[in-house]
Amino acid sequence: MRFDLVDLRLFVNVCNAGSITGGAANSCITLQSASERIKGIEDELGTPLLIRSKTGVITTEVGRVFLQHAISVLQDVDYMRDELFQYSKGLHGHILLACNSSALNEYLPNKIAYFLKNNPHISFTLQEKLSLDIVHGLKSKTLPLGIVSNSVQLQGLQQLPFCDDELVVIVHQQHSLGSHSEVSLQDIVQEEFIGLMEHLALQQYIESHVKQLGKRLNYRVRLSSFDAVYQVVANGVGIAIVPRYTAQRLAHKDISIVTLKDSWAKRKLVICSHCFNELPQYYRDFIDCLTTNNL
Structure with missing residues (x-):
């Protein structure tokens, strides 16, 4: 498929703005270029992604699926860029952790502070998500590590109790x-x-x-x-x-x-991954920190 990151970001901006005009402006490209790019994506896929009208655009069913994938790809690219930037600043590892509200606000801050203090070359990105969305990300391997409620189905994932x-x-x-x-x-x-x-x-x-x-x-x-x-x-x-x-x-x-x-x-909150042993060593060190009463 022959569309690039500019196309993906344009499509997300168009959907957020509700019009190709607004999406073009937010993407800093001309309306003509935006229209041609959207049309090119639709031609490539062989199906309409947008329903156009005088008042704007709405996504078709295929368009909604494409939007979800576009957002996911752009998030992955942003994460890659951030992690590589951290390495350029002398850091030796970056941990991406997805968790629910309780874990993020109550149980993790002290644990993360302890780990960062003892691992000065590691940095973190925390994403707050629903447990169900975290599980989906872990199973699809778009997320490496998560803390979720045991109220969701966790088959296929490795688990450790947290709290x-x-x-x-x-x-x-x-x-x-x-x-x-x-x-x-x-x-x-x-x-x-x-x-x-x-x-x-x-x-x-x-x-x-x-x-x-x-x-x-x-x-x-x-x-x-x-x-x-x-x-x-x-x-x-x-x-x-x-x-x-x-x-x-x-x-x-x-x-x-x-x-x-x-x-x-x-x-109960549990620590999950597709496979703990496939994670970098610094991830596994952090998991040890989470499961040890060191505070």
Whole structure:
């Protein structure tokens, strides 16, 4: 197939802009050149990727598949460029780790800090993703290492236990739920919620289970961190679902921690790879760091 990175980036920009004109502008090429390049991709593939109209463009089914692959290829190229740049600065290794919200925000920072301190020539790229997407990336070998919830199917991957990641409900003690020891999602789905931003992996995980109940959460506000969510609840506004580790770390005299008794909330995090032995030695050293109680 005869399309290059310029074509791929142009197609992504066109889809994001909703028009070839906007995509051309964001790609810093002329409209005529952009149109010719898009037409060239379609001719090469033998099928339309875009449905054009006076108001813009939308992707066909094939176009959506092409878009996903284009994004993946561009991300890989960016990762390659970043890693090689790190080597040019004297670093001897770069670790790409995909993980969910809980791992990224709660369990990894101290571990990574310890490892970096003891391995001055290693750098990291962390990607926050849904566990299901991480597993897909590991199985397709587009991701080398991941930390995921054991709630997803992990067949075909090598695994090591990392930590418990139980989800709980936090409420102000004066809230009607403040005296409860445990609740189910069904019990609280009508409450006012303080949530994480919609693109964050944990929030998407929670909402997937809300949808299974045929419900939608009523958000008073969405915030970017567990700490910010906790502060709002501590001030008597709404309730939230957070990792138990977070609730205990931020323990506040006015906050009650209520067990979420749904089975999906009893999560464990596991370290996964397609094959640990195929990873560079510095990856395996980091895995040893993750699985050792050195902090």
